Amino acid sequence: MTVLALAGGVGGAKLALGLSKILPPERLIVAVNVGDDFTHLGLRICPDLDTVMYTLAGIANPETGWGITNDTSETMLALENLGGPNWFKLGDRDLATHLERTRRLDTGENLSKVTKALINALNIKHRVTPATNDELSTIVETRQGDMSFQEYFVKESCLPVVKGFRFQGAESANAAPMLQNCFLSSDLELVIICPSNPFLSISPILAIPEINSFLVKTKVPVVAVSPIVGGQALKGPTAKIMNELKLEVSSSAIAQFYNKIISKIFIDTADGNEVAKIEELGVEAIVTNTVMLTEKEKMGLGNKILSETGIEF
Amino acid sequence: MTVLALAGGVGGAKLALGLSKILPPERLIVAVNVGDDFTHLGLRICPDLDTVMYTLAGIANPETGWGITNDTSETMLALENLGGPNWFKLGDRDLATHLERTRRLDTGENLSKVTKALINALNIKHRVTPATNDELSTIVETRQGDMSFQEYFVKESCLPVVKGFRFQGAESANAAPMLQNCFLSSDLELVIICPSNPFLSISPILAIPEINSFLVKTKVPVVAVSPIVGGQALKGPTAKIMNELKLEVSSSAIAQFYNKIISKIFIDTADGNEVAKIEELGVEAIVTNTVMLTEKEKMGLGNKILSETGIEF
Numbered sequence: 001m002t003v004l005a006l007a008g009g010v011g012g013a014k015l016a017l018g019l020s021k022i023l024p025p026e027r028l029i030v031a032v033n034v035g036d037d038f039t040h041l042g043l044r045i046c047p048d049l050d051t052v053m054y055t056l057a058g059i060a061n062p063e064t065g066w067g068i069t070n071d072t073s074e075t076m077l078a079l080e081n082l083g084g085p086n087w088f089k090l091g092d093r094d095l096a097t098h099l100e101r102t103r104r105l106d107t108g109e110n111l112s113k114v115t116k117a118l119i120n121a122l123n124i125k126h127r128v129t130p131a132t133n134d135e136l137s138t139i140v141e142t143r144q145g146d147m148s149f150q151e152y153f154v155k156e157s158c159l160p161v162v163k164g165f166r167f168q169g170a171e172s173a174n175a176a177p178m179l180q181n182c183f184l185s186s187d188l189e190l191v192i193i194c195p196s197n198p199f200l201s202i203s204p205i206l207a208i209p210e211i212n213s214f215l216v217k218t219k220v221p222v223v224a225v226s227p228i229v230g231g232q233a234l235k236g237p238t239a240k241i242m243n244e245l246k247l248e249v250s251s252s253a254i255a256q257f258y259n260k261i262i263s264k265i266f267i268d269t270a271d272g273n274e275v276a277k278i279e280e281l282g283v284e285a286i287v288t289n290t291v292m293l294t295e296k297e298k299m300g301l302g303n304k305i306l307s308e309t310g311i312e313f
Numbered sequence: 314m315t316v317l318a319l320a321g322g323v324g325g326a327k328l329a330l331g332l333s334k335i336l337p338p339e340r341l342i343v344a345v346n347v348g349d350d351f352t353h354l355g356l357r358i359c360p361d362l363d364t365v366m367y368t369l370a371g372i373a374n375p376e377t378g379w380g381i382t383n384d385t386s387e388t389m390l391a392l393e394n395l396g397g398p399n400w401f402k403l404g405d406r407d408l409a410t411h412l413e414r415t416r417r418l419d420t421g422e423n424l425s426k427v428t429k430a431l432i433n434a435l436n437i438k439h440r441v442t443p444a445t446n447d448e449l450s451t452i453v454e455t456r457q458g459d460m461s462f463q464e465y466f467v468k469e470s471c472l473p474v475v476k477g478f479r480f481q482g483a484e485s486a487n488a489a490p491m492l493q494n495c496f497l498s499s500d501l502e503l504v505i506i507c508p509s510n511p512f513l514s515i516s517p518i519l520a521i522p523e524i525n526s527f528l529v530k531t532k533v534p535v536v537a538v539s540p541i542v543g544g545q546a547l548k549g550p551t552a553k554i555m556n557e558l559k560l561e562v563s564s565s566a567i568a569q570f571y572n573k574i575i576s577k578i579f580i581d582t583a584d585g586n587e588v589a590k591i592e593e594l595g596v597e598a599i600v601t602n603t604v605m606l607t608e609k610e611k612m613g614l615g616n617k618i619l620s621e622t623g624i625e626f
Contacts, residue, residue: 042415078409082434096391102355121395
């Protein structure tokens with residue numbers, strides 16, 4: 001029996017790590033957002049896949065939220081000296097991932113196959129898949145005009161006021177083969193939407209028609225973890241974006257956002273007062289600690305989700 | 314008045330450095346072989362241009378003949394750990410050159426313009442140009458079949474027996490703009506074929522019709538420095554290739570090879586006994602020290618060439 005976790009970067013990776021410490025490799029698939037992927041300096045960079053891989057491999061840099069811990073910056077410094085662009089930081093060891101990914105893609109391998117090779121090389125036992133092998137790019141519609149995800153997120157530091165999003169290519173994208181198999185098999189017993197940014201990390205996954213229609217129709221429970229704690233996002237621009245989209249910055253608004261596909265939402269103890277409001281939406285709200293600073297907390301949240309959804313582990 | 318040096322990698326770079334210490338920036342153009350250029354790990358790599366640039370910038374690694382001195386290898390080690398290809402070594406700082414070159418090429422800049430930007434960033438005052446901005450790839454025809462230059466040179470360590478060479482794309486390649494201007498102006502007073510591998514480094518340049526026909530027709534003196542010293546090549550597979558092509562490994566054979574375009578050849582004191590044989594070909598042979606270990610020797614050879622061809626400096 002299989003648990004499927006949908007994840008973006010840091011928050012998703014943390015819960016994926018917790019789940020990986022509880023579930024054996026054959027029982028967990030982590031499907032990762034590719035809307036942030038881009039080509040830079042000739043290299044294909046997949047920030048969310050990298051964060052999930054590095055986190056599961058135990059080499060993620062916890063201070064930055066990207067890259068490899070204790071990585072060096074020789075190439076980046078030399079690139080700066082050459083007058084090259086330094087807005088997207090690339091550590092020396094991190095670079096190897098992008099070089100090898102680009103090399104494999106250039107030989108005709110799809111992103112699933114490339115990811116599998118990298119996962120194996122990093123000695124990760126659990127399965128990780130991109131949500132799709134097809135081109136899918138998040139475009140952030142802002143008051144300053146449309147921009148690519150990296151332009152918005154890194155170059156502009158999330159400062160432009162957001163009006164909306166679109167996911168270029170999503171309409172014609174297929175779910176990655178591992179997801180297609182997962183949807184067809186009777187093994188799947190739970191889908192977890194990790195506490196990633198709903199707009200930037202989860203929406204691009206849900207924008208793939210095959211994934212969306214499966215989640216809407218399936219009888220397998222689909223649950224979410226709210227990325228909002230006490231009216232704030234733990235990391236990243238989720239709260240800022242919700243404000244700009246005239247949404248209340250609350251777990252209720254998150255429950256509303258996922259309403260069509262989830263039956264349960266896990267919210268932080270700081271938001272216990274929102275239970276009634278969420279349950280009015282027909283979504284069960286479960287109050288627990290959703291802040292995952294330690295490994296114990298990551299496993300604790302994973303345990304709670306599996307217990308509350310009746311998954312044996 | 315301008316001196317044009319045609320160069321490949323290490324040997325050519327050494328003489329170019331010597332000339333750059335004698336001639337002011339406006340009086341020297343170094344035109345570099347691009348037949349070895351290739352795309353690896355998504356990056357455009359131009360080994361001869363890099364060697365010339367790093368040598369002129371004073372940062373070339375003298376021990377390896379490629380790369381930057383005291384460079385680190387964090388990315389390469391990480392790439393090896395990912396199971397990626399390690400046959401082409403890339404230092405961390407060296408990588409920045411390939412990343413920036415690839416980035417600029419991707420924006421639509423041609424190789425001349427990219428090279429100019431890199432040269433400026435490396436604070437090199439003299440002009441360096443690729444021989445052409447067009448695709449030109451050296452194919453080594455061996456007993457084991459055809460192979461790309463890098464496959465032959467690095468992957469197979471020059472071990473396969475050579476039957477011949479061809480320069481894919483040369484027929485339709487144009488000379489780089491800086492060379493075209495140089496050919497049209499009355500400023501050019503000397504062309505020097507540096508002591509690079511005639512088959513692998515100089516032939517690809519001469520295979521460009523516009524360059525070849527200029528050199529055959531011009532009244533400007535064209536001279537060569539023999540890369541053979543005492544029946545051996547100082548570096549690289551020149552002697553091995555000459556053997557395999559059933560050529561005598563001698564400066565006479567080099568003079569014969571360049572016979573159609575040169576009026577003078579500079580040969581090493583070790584080969585003084587070849588003067589008569591060379592002059593029978595109608596090529597003047599000038600005996601001097603062609604081994605350039607020190608900066609003084611590099612400048613010495615440059616001085617000798619300019620003096621013997623009547624160039625004021």
